[in-house]
Amino acid sequence: MKSLTRRTILRGAVGGAAVGVSLPFLDYMLDNNGQALAATGQRIPTRFGTWIWGCGFIPEKWIPSATGSNFALPADLEPLAPYKDKMAILSGFDVELDGVANKPHITGCLGMRTGIPVPDTNVKAPTLDVLISQIIGGETRFRSLEISSCGLENSYSYFSAGSPNPSETSPAELYKRIFGAGFVDPNSGTFEPDVEVMTRKSVLSAVSEDRQRLMREVGAADKHRLDEYFTSIRQIEQQLELQLQPPAPVENFSRPDAPDSQGAGSEIGDVLKTHRLMAGLLARALQSNQTRVFNMLFSDTTSNLRLPGETTTHHTLTHEEPDDRQLGYQKQHSQFVTQSMLGWRDFLDALSAIPEGDGTLLDNCLVLAHSDCSIAKSHAVEGIPVMIAGNAGGKVRTGFHMAGGGDPISRVGLTVQQVMGVPVERWGHLSMETNRTINELLT
Numbered sequence: 001m002k003s004l005t006r007r008t009i010l011r012g013a014v015g016g017a018a019v020g021v022s023l024p025f026l027d028y029m030l031d032n033n034g035q036a037l038a039a040t041g042q043r044i045p046t047r048f049g050t051w052i053w054g055c056g057f058i059p060e061k062w063i064p065s066a067t068g069s070n071f072a073l074p075a076d077l078e079p080l081a082p083y084k085d086k087m088a089i090l091s092g093f094d095v096e097l098d099g100v101a102n103k104p105h106i107t108g109c110l111g112m113r114t115g116i117p118v119p120d121t122n123v124k125a126p127t128l129d130v131l132i133s134q135i136i137g138g139e140t141r142f143r144s145l146e147i148s149s150c151g152l153e154n155s156y157s158y159f160s161a162g163s164p165n166p167s168e169t170s171p172a173e174l175y176k177r178i179f180g181a182g183f184v185d186p187n188s189g190t191f192e193p194d195v196e197v198m199t200r201k202s203v204l205s206a207v208s209e210d211r212q213r214l215m216r217e218v219g220a221a222d223k224h225r226l227d228e229y230f231t232s233i234r235q236i237e238q239q240l241e242l243q244l245q246p247p248a249p250v251e252n253f254s255r256p257d258a259p260d261s262q263g264a265g266s267e268i269g270d271v272l273k274t275h276r277l278m279a280g281l282l283a284r285a286l287q288s289n290q291t292r293v294f295n296m297l298f299s300d301t302t303s304n305l306r307l308p309g310e311t312t313t314h315h316t317l318t319h320e321e322p323d324d325r326q327l328g329y330q331k332q333h334s335q336f337v338t339q340s341m342l343g344w345r346d347f348l349d350a351l352s353a354i355p356e357g358d359g360t361l362l363d364n365c366l367v368l369a370h371s372d373c374s375i376a377k378s379h380a381v382e383g384i385p386v387m388i389a390g391n392a393g394g395k396v397r398t399g400f401h402m403a404g405g406g407d408p409i410s411r412v413g414l415t416v417q418q419v420m421g422v423p424v425e426r427w428g429h430l431s432m433e434t435n436r437t438i439n440e441l442l443t
Contacts (some may be wrong), residue, residue: 036069037089044357044364045139046393047286048132049294049418050113050367051347052156054105054303055376058329058384061337063091064401071401076097076338079345085399086348086362088441089292093404093412094379096431104379105301105315109156112384115410115428122161124429128413129157130165132420133293141182144293147174147282149275150300151263157295167297171259171277178285185255186247186288217364247289252355256284266304266313268339275343279350287354298343301372305336318376333376344369350391365390366418386412389440395419397443408432412426413440 057063057076064071071089073081080087102108103119110118113127129144137143146155148167157165170176259277264327266271275298285291299305303314312320314336324331352364367389374383386409391398396419404411408426415437417424426435 010045043392043423044291045222045292046395046420047135047292047361047365048136048364048392048416049367050129050157051296051344052298052301053343053369053371054176054299054301054305055333055336056371056373056380057337057375058334058422059375059383060329061183061334062341062385064089066400066405066429068400074373076341077205079342080348080390083345083348083352083389086352086389086391088396089440090386090388090412091401091403092406093386093409094406095244095384097108097381098165098357098430098432102379102381105372108300108379108381108384109370111157112370112372112386113156113380115413115432117430117432119184121158121164123158124161126160127156127158127294128417129332130149131417131424135421136294137291142178142285142290144290145178145282145291146295146296147278147284147299148297148300149263149278150271150297150304151266151274151434152297152300153296154297154300156297156301165295167295170263171261171264171274171281174278175256175258178281178290179255179258180379183255184249187253207333240279240442250288253284253288266306267308268305269308271299271305272339272343272346276346276350278294279347281397283350283354284352286365287356296347298340298347299336303336305339307332308334309417313375325372326369328375344387345392351390362390364393366392366396366416366419369410382406384409388416391443392419395443398441400440402438402440406432407436410434411436411438 030196034192051353059074061074064074064077066072073084075215079088095108096117097107098117100107100117100119106120107118110116110121110127113129114123114125116124118124128335133144134280144157146165146167148154148169151169151170153167155164158410159165168177173346174187222268259273259281261277263274278355282296286294299314305314306312314333316416317330317336318335321330321332323329329332347367349442351367352360354361356364369389371385371386374385375379383404388396398407411434414424414434416425417427418437419442426433428434
């Protein structure tokens with residue numbers, strides 16, 4: 001038999017009529033390393049995502065005492081023991097302020113994601129997830145998915161100043177968006193283009209001539225505004241074009257059941273349940289190539305999480321709770337950090353539960369997990385905690401702890417962009433500008 005591809009169809013005849021049956025994603029289609037399609041050499045896609053938790057950490061419970069690969073997991077990271085070799089722990093990296101006022105819970109998060117010291121949400125550049133989606137997101141139905149498990153629609157994914165990509169907050173609504181109208185089961189064996197999609201594609205194509213004429217007539221400032229607008233239109237056109245083609249079969253994929261949960265508020269136990277549901281749906285979306293880029297908000301940077309039976313939020317506690325005299329830190333605040341790391345473990349569980357090639361979905365992901373500050377009581381943007389999970393299809397080395405020693409956190413952003421194929425040699429602004437990648441992460 002000739003080489004099989006993901007579009008190979010078994011052909012035959014029934015009653016004189018030709019029939020075809022598509023094949024699932026088989027190991028036979030992979031190379032000897034299980035990492036590429038044997039017939040074409042095309043690799044299993046690498047996905048990128050971010051996972052955010054709010055209000056920082058307790059340093060003595062989170063930062064390993066040793067660097068390198070021989071380190072013990074401190075208390076808050078102990079639940080992550082099954083993923084020690086799948087993670088890189090990065091501590092001691094700073095957002096440099098350069099005289100710009102630190103706006104609590106914003107400067108650290110967006111400084112991390114844009115490489116620019118920013119005083120508010122009027123960011124001056126796309127966030128790194130958007131830059132990456134422009135490289136790897138064009139071949140999927142959704143250029144990116146933004147999800148929030150804490151009930152808030154906030155997002156720290158920005159295309160440009162003042163235009164965040166909104167988050168989905170309900171498991172039921174997230175399911176509808178991904179697996180409802182417009183979803184085509186890659187393993188159904190049949191495909192019929194959606195008439196509505198065909199119409200939308202035709203309408204957008206029909207105005208292309210007027211669009212080009214308008215661009216020739218307007219001034220430079222309007223051209224800039226229209227270029228941003230038409231960029232989004234082009235992205236829609238590309239996504240519609242994809243929906244007019246049959247999807248490739250996907251090994252081990254089955255359409256998940258629809259959850260009935262709309263999200264259960266901000267109590268920490270309920271948020272963990274909502275987060276597990278949404279993480280499972282996201283994993284299936286990644287597996288079936290609905291998207292290759294995501295942003296998961298476990299808790300907002302001004303964390304609204306609550307302990308059972310309490311009305312005081314996590315964020316309020318970071319301001320008002322005194323340090324425990326024996327422990328030396330805020331005891332209730334610490335509980336939220338611990339629970340956040342349990343949520344992070346649940347997220348990794350969802351990705352690693354799906355086999356893919358000779359590994360798992362997690363192996364073909366690069367997930368950047370971070371908070372908005374280090375010590376929340378002082379809103380410090382020095383030493384913001386960062387974790388890298390997944391091996392990006394073999395491009396990233398994990399299983400170590402690295403202390404940044406006060407280096408700009410933009411080194412992390414530059415490195416993950418280069419790993420994901422963004423053609424950038426320097427990144428950041430003022431003292432955050434850097435051309436130094438984290439070589440320890442690179443294979």
